[in-house]
Amino acid sequence: MRSEVGEGGTRVIYRGAEADLLRGRWCGLDAVFKFRRPFEYRLKLLDDAIRRQRTAREAEMIHDAKRSGARTPLLYFVDPANALIVMQWMKGRRLKEAVSSLPLEELERVFAELGGEVARLHASGIMHGDLTTSNVLLDNVDDKSNDKELTLIDFGLAIRTTRLEDRAVDLRLAKETLTGAHSEVASKAYAALLEGYGGEVGPGEVRDVTRQVAEIERRGRYARVE
Amino acid sequence: MGRFVVGIERTAHTFSVAVASREGKILSDVREVYTPPEGSGIHPYLASLSHVKAAPRVLRDALLTSGVAQGDIDAVAYSMGPGLGPCLRVGAVVARTLALSLAKPIVPVNHAIGHIELGCLLTATEDPLVLLVSGGHSMVVAFSYGRWRVLGETLDLTLGQLLDQFGRHAGLSSPCGMQVERAASMSSRFIPLPYTVKGNDVSFSGILTTAKRLLDGGEGFGDICFSIQETAFAMMVEVTERALAFTGKKEVMIVGGVAANRRLARMMELMTRRHSASFHVVPLRFSGDCGSQIAWTGHLAHSKGVTTSVEEASTRQSWRLDQVDVPWRE
Structure with a gap:
């Protein structure tokens, strides 16, 4: 990434699987520069197309999500050809890093809030x-008196959809991540997530979507009931 | 007191018996591979028939070439699942018979975990992020809290199925991976195919449908093979990289039949290099299904008291690896 993009003092704050995040200033504002770096292993033709498409997609979906009332960063600048997005700097830690340190009660409250946030996105026709x-920022983690504030990030794979299947795919991924990487709290966190989800869209809807999650799991390799 | 475990693998096209020592030495590994007619896949019943015939010879050869005395055998391990029903049952019958005649305990082994544990043994990895790619699996797996956990997987076809089904559509005989790889290496013309990554998961069915249509429409076989590999492998490597960034593991290992593909291994290596992790490929001879994966994992399980009775030694066609408790780790 070229250093002249920012206004000086830009520094790398995170190297993810897909993108590097740099923190710097943009028109006087505290900003994050998200740069989808080329993948050496991927054919250049394919790689360029994917990075361009995901950058454009992410910008578009952050915009839509914001309009639906979700807490997402503000967009400052988008350059799909260079796979670059400049957006508002958000305070907070990744939920991934906070999971193991939060007391159970707090953890459940956070996941319920996340469930509500996801439900609102879904209700406005967006699948994250x-x-x-990794894609949830948690503010006020260490502040016991305040409610935790959630920010959803990384909309590169988001789509506009109202299909039940797509909503279920969203929740199944959350479940897979919890079981795969946070096994010790997975079932409680997922239950809280569903509770928050249901609180937003109602019990009928949550029943439909969890039934569809089970259906997707049954389709998984070697998962069918004998 | 014995020192060796006999492993019987029988989940799909391979019938294999191996003998492994407690120290992880493979003393014998004899195989019989069923090859279906050109253009068709494995017929489970026909495959099982062919292996019923081969069983006595494979078993005898494996035991004789190992040079192990009956009294030195600890246990008989077999692949309980997952896999094709008729094939699994042949393996279970052989295992029960052998266990009864030797009067040794019988140890059920999950085939997928067999691939992983043998890979760990042969590549000397301790706690790797695993890409398991074969005809039955396309999964990213890591160990945590007593089990191998799935961090990403295919939502429909496996990589092995994708390569096989496309190869068969072109009139080849399963398994087609090597022929597809050879054809792909002679092309560099890329035809766009659906690149479907859903979070941690991938879907290959769109690639297969499009690739078949392209072939029927007269596109070159090599060009399509090249495009399938570049697209499907990149998807798989992308989700592996996500899991690697997420878990921060220090070792990456690729196992399963498709681990034999050099282009996939090369892509994985390029990806791993950017992270502070070492990269390991299971040796070619042990990438596909083999008795060794069952013998070695059988030993690990047996060392923690995992056994079953002859009456209970059945088969499980559906048996995901994340349902299996793994007491020999941690």
Whole structure:
């Protein structure tokens, strides 16, 4: 990434699987520069197309999500050809890092809030597409008196959809991440997530979507009931 | 007191018996591979028939070439699942018979975990992030809290099925992986195919449908093979990288039949290099299904008291690896 993009003092704050995040200033604002770096292993033709498409997609979906009332960063600048997005700097830690340190009660409250947030996205026709604990920022983690504030990030795989299947895919990924990487709290966290989800869209809807999650799991390799 | 475990693998096209020592030495590994006619896949019943015939010879050869005396055998391990019903049952019958005649305990082994544990033994990895790619699996797996956990997987076809089904559509005989790889290596013309990553998971069915249509429409076989590999492998490597970034594991290992593909291994290596992790490929001879994976994992399980009775030694066609408790780790 070229250093002249920012206004000086830009520094790398995170190297993810897909993108590097740099923190710097943009028109006087505290900003994050998200750069989808090229993958050496991927054919250049394919790689360029995917990075361009996901950058454009992410910008579009952050915009839509914001309009639906979700807490997401503000967009400052988008350059799909260079796979670059400049957006608002958000305070907080990744939920992934906070999971193990939160007391159970707090953890459940956070996941219920996340469930509500996801439900609101779904209700406005947006599927996040990448609901892992890496893609949720948690503010006020260490502040016991305040409610935790959640920010959803990384909308590169998000789509506009109202299909039950897509909503279920979203929740299944959250479940997979919890079981795969946070096994010790997985069932309680997922139950809280569903409770928060149901609180927003009602019990009938949550029944439908969890039934569909089970259906997707049954389709999994070697998962069918004998 | 014995020192060796006999492993019987029988889940799909391979019938294999191996003998492994407690120290992880493979003393014998004899195999019989069923090859279906050109253009068709494994017929489970026909495959099981062919292996019923081969069973006595494979068993005898494995036991004789190992040079192990009956009294030195600890246990008889077999692949309980997952896999094709008729094939699994042949393996279970052989295992029960052998266990009864030797009067040794019988140890059920999950085939997928067999791939992983043998891979760990042969590549000397301790706690790797595993990419398991074969005809039955396409999964990213890591160990945590007593089990191998799935961090990403295919939502429909496996990589092995994708390569096989496309190869068969072109008139080849299963398994087609090597022929597809050879054809792909002679092309560099890329035809776009559906690149479907859903979070941690992938879907290959769109690639297969499109690839078949392209072949029927007259596109070159090699060009399509090249495009399938570049697209499908990149998807798989992308979700592996996500899991690697997420878990921060220090070792990455690729196992299963498709681990034999050099392009996939190369892509994985390029990806791993960017992270502070070492990269390991299971040796070619042990990438596909083999008795060794069952013998070695059988030993690990047996060392923690995992056994079953002859009456209970049945088969499980559906038996996900994340349902299996793994007491020999941690």
